[in-house]
Amino acid sequence: MIDLTIFILTLISIFPSFTSQKPYCNQTCPGSILNNIPYPFGFSSGCEIRLNCTTNSTVVIGEFAVQKLTQDDLLVSLPAKCGREVKTLHHLYGENYAPTSDNAFLMENCTEKVLTCSVPESTIQPNLQVIYCGGQEDVYSNVSCYSGDRNDMFLGYDNVTKTGCRFLLSGVVVKIVGAKPAVSLNVQVVKLGWWLRGRCRCSDDAICTEFVSPVDGGGAYRCGCKDGYDGDGYIASSGCRKAKPVVSSHCNTLKFMFGHCKGSERAGVLVGIIAIGAALISSISLMYCYTRRRTNANSRGKSNRRFCKAKGITIPIYSYKEIQNATNGFSDKQKLGTGGYGTVYKGKIGKGEWVAIKRIKHQYGDDIDQVMNEIILLSSVNHPNLVRLLGCSFDKNDQILIYEFMPNGTLSEHLQRERGSGLPWPVRLTIAIEIAQGIACLHSAMNPPIYHRDVKSCNILLDYNFKTKVADFGLSRLGITDSSHISTAPRGTPGYLDPQYHQNFHLTDKSDVYSFGVVMVEIITALKAVDFSRRHSEVNLASLAVDRIGKGNLDEIIDPFLKPIEDVSTLNSIRKVAEVAFRCLAHDSDMRPPMTEVANELEHIKASNFAT
Template sequence: MSGRCGGTTRVGVLVGGILAGAFLMAAVGIICFFLQRRSRHLKNQMSGKRLLNEATGSSSVPFFPYKDIERATNGFSEKQRLGTGAYGTVYAGKLHNDEWVAIKKIRHRDPESAQQVMNEVKLLSSVSHPNLLRLLGCCIENGEHILVYEYMPNGTLSQHLQREKGAVLPWTVRLTIAAETSHAITHLHTAMNPPIYHRDIKSSNILLDINFNSKVADFGLSRFGMMDDSHISTAPQGTPGYVDPQYHQNYHLSDKSDVYSFGVVLVEIISALKVVDFSRPHSEINLAALAIDRIGKGRVDEIIDPFLEPNRDAWTLSSIHRVAELAFRCLAFHRDMRPTMMEVSDELEQIRASSWAPLEDNMCVASSVASSVSSPYNGSEISLSSTIAKMAGIGSRRSVVPCKTVDVLPEMDESMDSSPVSVQDPWLSEQSSPSTNSLLGNVAR
């Protein structure tokens, strides 16, 4: 009996030892797993910060841990998705200060997308202007590339022009947005050394804050220019309908490429027409071609958005015509015939200031503008026969903010259809900003 008990005891001890050893091994394995996971996490963070430092030359751009981004978007919840494009998805989120931000999660994890992210971080960290969208930080971790921007509650200019969001923008607001956008692009071209060429100026990359102030966004395709030459050679990229035809033809990128794209935006502001619309006649599919034809023949009124009520006063009609004439010059096929962005910006400010001129002066200008664009386009620039001088001593401007502003994300469900930052707009089955497009053949040469 005692032998049997002793054997049972020894077996029990042996089993207990085996179980204890198994538990110990399991505990060691779990500890090793978490240590390795933490090590990989720290390695990813260090790798992300290293890439960030290489891109910016410093650590001035805040680095957000992936877990904070994930928490801010509720695990990238569909309820917080604000927009989806070819290169990524934008979510609304709150980080540490309870303020809404726009978080763009890049979809593709390849060298090209990583390069675009680093390019945008590098450029935005080197510029500062009230009409350029602020980059608040980024996250390069767990194989993800994420950019964090300030939140733009009033969406994009394109959404308003296409009646997809909010009320119709009055002419004074549109003119102010055009002027502010031109200031931002001028800053990139003239205040930076070397200059920066945006390469993707379009209405969906012009964002509007709570007061409808303009913010130029999306620098993924931007490039630094060259100080010792008028252009740089690079494969043409951009969005169909906005790409400079000379850049598309000979791969020569210059500051005048942005001028051309901005000219298309000016036509959008005047007409509220789509930049590319296959429902229009074949020769008018491309808005630039349509505008060149109508403006060159002195038939601007045919493309003016009727919601602007251009005939309600002399200043509105004359200023729309002047902006149309400016757009016409920006759309010149030969880049040497286009104005610089600084000249465009100065002229838009003169047009804004002319709203304070006496009524008789505005009526004279309206007549002058009509006569100056009455002859068919023959390849040369159209010039106004007279201009309105900027009035001295203007202390304030006409109110340009619509009566009703948009609350900052009052209800998430109400904001799902609007995107606070541009994520390359879908282009025929979500392919946007292709490097080439056949539609440019429609642009008059």
Template structure:
């Protein structure tokens, strides 16, 4: 049975889901430097664009690790590697992202020299000195660099594979500096552009950039807040607003909200969440009470159905009435297991009077002392005849016999009971 405090904590931890009524998206990867990913990225099925979170805290797309995620791009590490099939580049294409046209793809073992690269060879060679592919690179260079038309948004995968190159060595992101022909390189990485599928669903004060998927030709979009506003611009997320930061319920729970925003979301949580938690708490207590009552009733019936035992079962109201509300005049005494009362219970069928003074502890002591364990053990255990189980039952009965002693000085401490039970368990495993 789950503890009530744990139940409430679990409820609070999932409270943002109840408010939004949308599939939960886990945006944290334990141990990763990429924390609290922006919409629409995350690490669970409820996210628009799910990424992989490895057990060691690495965020990845296929075999490539992700270095950077923001509102415009994904930056993926593609370290220089010999013998990696050029088809590995296909893993960077999906229905939500693809390499952009400002990438330069370095390949080797080509049928002929590729001459479409926007990066001067004098800048490529220094970045390849640390790579040794078994001496296969000849003096004229067996490395080719492919770049696409920068007027297009994404790199054409089909054109890359048509170059006749077998291996994907690495990648570079090429940035044009100003109006001059100078370039800036980010080596051993590939830049991915991303989009949300469908028609524009941006905030009214956000700019929508339409995207055509290079994978299936479908429509997509990205949102960006207008200048002077903050937020991600998406209607499905935080939208756009004035101020320096936004405070969503998830950010509030992780302590990322400040000032009036934190106070505002706290008031909202209290007003909406308190009645919900109280209601669910009452439901939980009711279910727990019913479960315990049912369990006790089942245990009592099993005990009473054991061989040779005929113990009548009365309701609490019958016992309360028979003892005049547990009057002191009906009290027989107080023993090790509570107070014992005498009472007369009138059955509705024949109005005959029966006296009931049942002490289950005395009953158990009597049966254990006489060796009649089969009259009090669970009927489920009776068909079992293997020596190991029978010995375990006898040893547990001996411990129970000592624990049921009327004189408290004769009862063993719980540490000793635990030790004896552990020894019984160990001997059972050994056999």
């Protein structure tokens, strides 16, 4: 009986510990590209801010996919779509999150034009020129741009919906420095800020920022650790921990030698000196090993220092072992292809989805510069037709980049019949349009612009539905806003290289236009850009195409897969695309059209020849 009483009392004493446990919060979405979901986000009812994990491993808010999630904000995909009701925006306003004032919403079918954007019209317009709603020739005339007061933290839902606009076309996020747009301009996305409801529950060494919720007017707050502390600042999470202190001596060796320490201090220092002497002796015995390993250590240290200097980069960093496991030790069976700058493997990081892993070759003096250049540039842009960078690794003196996996390979492989028997013309035209849209974003939506410098068919990736992504930004360069060109040694691929750039070392946006012109000719002809098996005068595809198109003999070089062309509208479409390519291949760069115009013309060709 006594034992039973003790047992019952024990249960009563420990019961509060069970009832006081925090509800379980599942922070894992198996297969998702989003790693390390931070507090307070998760996918179960026990999480303070709940997200959804779909069956295809996509993290979503409402119907919109989450592209990036940090302790500061969320980046949500808002692809351009005609006829999307403005009220769809309510999915982006939750109890704990809302669009910030960094956003601008592009809307159509407005009762009157509402142009209050903090983004200049000259920056927005090139992106809208490649979007068509309702078959209009000038969609921009029917699109309004709304953004709120930048002194406010968030955009109010009522303010957006009261603009008199019926449809939500897309979104733009711009980073502002002073009164002018800075380098980073993300299109077709929305930035959400988040908060916790109620009164502050921050750790002692954190700063609490209180404000009014833009959704329901209730109390809201965010935590952040004070200077000198690490962590997220929340009591329910990691809180704040003091940064590792710098150790300093109370009485240094000089004071000991000249007798300025007290007896107890001198004794302590004496013990310290003996310990230091022993350590020095041990260090000498290790010097040989250190010398042998110094070269590799310096190389790795250089990579890491360079990486750390690239501020603002938030992509995940993986260990060399994780990359080895993902590629089965860089197995040939998982090799996707080898190019001039590295080998690409198919792999899985952990239990996630397939990714493409590029291992950079070490045959150039500026390997690290090219890798860092690609990371910086891909981290600053966001466009559905530009490949996404998912992570990197800098261990074992290797530079490795991880991208989204594109299962349908490259455009070149399809044109050369290395995959499939050939592509129908509507698919080829859509691919050309999407390439043009991606490059147009680099040239016109970025400030300063980005010049790709290596546009070619084997750098055009395709997914299961032949959606197109422009890849390989290792040679890309930032342009100069107030200059027509930048002077740099020609780099690129023979057959695609702008002849004027090769001649005068002047890199401009028109250099990419020329390269894209070659890709368009490849799409029409399925011929290689350079082929020494052709006659001497026809080795270079650009020269061959300019000759045949200029003489009106395009039929001689059209891909036989597309013949016979019984549909007049298809033949007209091919000829119009060839005319655009002809203009892009003009020797004088001033005669070439800008990429926004090219994308616009290709969209017109598609709209006038095919029912979409």
